[in-house]
Amino acid sequence: MDCGVVIVGAGQAGFQTALSLRNEGYAGKIALIDDEGRVPYARPPLSKAYLKGTATAESLEYRPAEFFVQQAIDLVLDNPAVALDREKRTVALRSGRELEWSSLVLATGAHVRRLPSTGPEPFYLRTFADSDGLRNHLAGADSLLAIGCGFIGLEAAAAARAQGKRVRVIGAEGRLMGRAVSPFISAWFQAMHEKHGVEIRLNTAVRRVSESSAELPDGTTLAADAVVVGIGVIPNTALAAAAGLAISAGILTDSWLKTSDPAIFAVGDCAAHPNVYAGGLARIESVQNAADHARAVAATIAGKPKEYHQVPWFWTEQFEAKLQIAGLAVETDETEVRGDPDSGKFSVYNYKDGKLKFVESVNQPAAHIAARKLLEI
Amino acid sequence: MPSITYISNSGESRTVTVDSGVTIMQAAVRNGVPGIVADCGGECQCATCHVYVDGKFLGLLKPAAEDEDAMLSLTASERKDNSRLSCQIVLTDKLDGIVVTTPAIQQ
Numbered sequence A: 001m002d003c004g005v006v007i008v009g010a011g012q013a014g015f016q017t018a019l020s021l022r023n024e025g026y027a028g029k030i031a032l033i034d035d036e037g038r039v040p041y042a043r044p045p046l047s048k049a050y051l052k053g054t055a056t057a058e059s060l061e062y063r064p065a066e067f068f069v070q071q072a073i074d075l076v077l078d079n080p081a082v083a084l085d086r087e088k089r090t091v092a093l094r095s096g097r098e099l100e101w102s103s104l105v106l107a108t109g110a111h112v113r114r115l116p117s118t119g120p121e122p123f124y125l126r127t128f129a130d131s132d133g134l135r136n137h138l139a140g141a142d143s144l145l146a147i148g149c150g151f152i153g154l155e156a157a158a159a160a161r162a163q164g165k166r167v168r169v170i171g172a173e174g175r176l177m178g179r180a181v182s183p184f185i186s187a188w189f190q191a192m193h194e195k196h197g198v199e200i201r202l203n204t205a206v207r208r209v210s211e212s213s214a215e216l217p218d219g220t221t222l223a224a225d226a227v228v229v230g231i232g233v234i235p236n237t238a239l240a241a242a243a244g245l246a247i248s249a250g251i252l253t254d255s256w257l258k259t260s261d262p263a264i265f266a267v268g269d270c271a272a273h274p275n276v277y278a279g280g281l282a283r284i285e286s287v288q289n290a291a292d293h294a295r296a297v298a299a300t301i302a303g304k305p306k307e308y309h310q311v312p313w314f315w316t317e318q319f320e321a322k323l324q325i326a327g328l329a330v331e332t333d334e335t336e337v338r339g340d341p342d343s344g345k346f347s348v349y350n351y352k353d354g355k356l357k358f359v360e361s362v363n364q365p366a367a368h369i370a371a372r373k374l375l376e377i
Numbered sequence B: 001m002p003s004i005t006y007i008s009n010s011g012e013s014r015t016v017t018v019d020s021g022v023t024i025m026q027a028a029v030r031n032g033v034p035g036i037v038a039d040c041g042g043e044c045q046c047a048t049c050h051v052y053v054d055g056k057f058l059g060l061l062k063p064a065a066e067d068e069d070a071m072l073s074l075t076a077s078e079r080k081d082n083s084r085l086s087c088q089i090v091l092t093d094k095l096d097g098i099v100v101t102t103p104a105i106q107q
């Protein structure tokens, strides 16, 4: 008997799994378990339009609450899954409610890495509540200190600078967005931020923070009206680990996104999956990864097995620059720049052994789209 | 309060009325109109909000910007002369009564 599908986590991947199951014609029961107490919403605007004040809370919601009722998706809000029983195929929620499943999808995402704090906590940016808190606080602040020179820190810096705040970015690494872009793009974005008046300090590992300060390795302390920390995330694997599922950099899956238990799938930020573009196991934090994982798993559960192999893509917006990345920033040995970087419209093609690996386009959407097609394996 | 009519690939029609400033994608999603997926939430990154705009209204729209034009080459259903991404079209009173058809597939 089909006891239906339980999806743990109602973020991008969990929501998309439920939606795609119905689109695939799956008629069984679907339960979508949330722990934030909000109808599923998109995170990218949290460090962009929502933070700047140009998007409303409602515009972030993927669908209104009634949609879930219409689609017979049991959206269980503010009631986290606390334990899995793989033998009985049940999941227990905090409230004590127990749900049976025939297929279980873990879409638990990730939580922010924190810095030790010396007082009241600084802001982090993962949830709607985080972004809303920072947005309100920034309204009455003159300065922002962003710790972390990845996408989140830089997007928050750009959003605050655009509102006229004094902004400083402190990064532990030697270049901006080092894990995800080429050195050329790091340098170009650094120059752009500096041109806009953002002060950037690299190779500086902050030791401790508070809501209004950061302590540097040399003992000096920097102060600001607001402090936001974006130093990466840790996948939510505890539930899976406690149930004895294999874990590596995330919940371990095969290329069908099945975990070490074939009735349990893992999708999105929490899943360490074989990725042809990475040339091995990868755990990827992006909308593309979450949505395409979800679609593959939904098709498989609906009886149309689908292996995951989509081209990774990503975007970020900082000031007037929209950067789109096709492929994954793996190690390369040759770089070709097309277009004029000074014009603010150009693309960087990155090769390894003569093969195109990833393409970074700044304000050149057509080049990005062409690259997504070019890179298809 | 502009109204908008969505005609599905199989010919069913739904009309909804929304506040000015809402996009054609948002109007569909908030009112449970099927046929528009909108993976990226309106960021012009996914091409799953593709619609065909009725010829009478096409001339009232601002032409597609560079990013929309690029993304339109990734639609799952055929791109036609009246293809647009519905997340890029903001509804105003001028567009009251606009009619769009949703494609057979979005992904």
Ligand SMILES: Cc1cc2nc3c(=O)[nH]c(=O)nc-3n(C[C@H](O)[C@H](O)[C@H](O)COP(=O)(O)OP(=O)(O)OC[C@H]3O[C@@H](n4cnc5c(N)ncnc54)[C@H](O)[C@@H]3O)c2cc1C
Residues within 6 Å of the ligand: A008, A009, A010, A011, A012, A013, A014, A033, A034, A035, A036, A042, A043, A044, A045, A046, A047, A079, A080, A081, A082, A107, A108, A109, A110, A125, A126, A127, A152, A236, A239, A267, A268, A269, A270, A284, A285, A286, A287, A288, A290, A313, A314, A315, A316, A317
């Ligand atoms: C500020 C910000 C900006 C971003 N910008 C971009 C961008 O520009 N482009 C891009 O491609 N990507 C961007 N991302 C990344 C993208 O949003 C994520 O990759 C995506 O949200 C991952 O989806 P997910 O469903 O795997 O995880 P999440 O969206 O994190 O959802 C997981 C959900 O599961 C919940 N959960 C965890 N454990 C349990 C449990 N036991 N029971 C119930 N619920 C549970 C979590 O609380 C959360 O609500 C951004 C992320 C952030 C935070």
Ligand code: FES
Residues within 6 Å of the ligand: B025, B037, B038, B039, B040, B041, B042, B043, B044, B045, B046, B047, B048, B049, B071, B085, B086, B087, B088
């Ligand atoms: S919603 Fe993604 S391109 Fe329109």
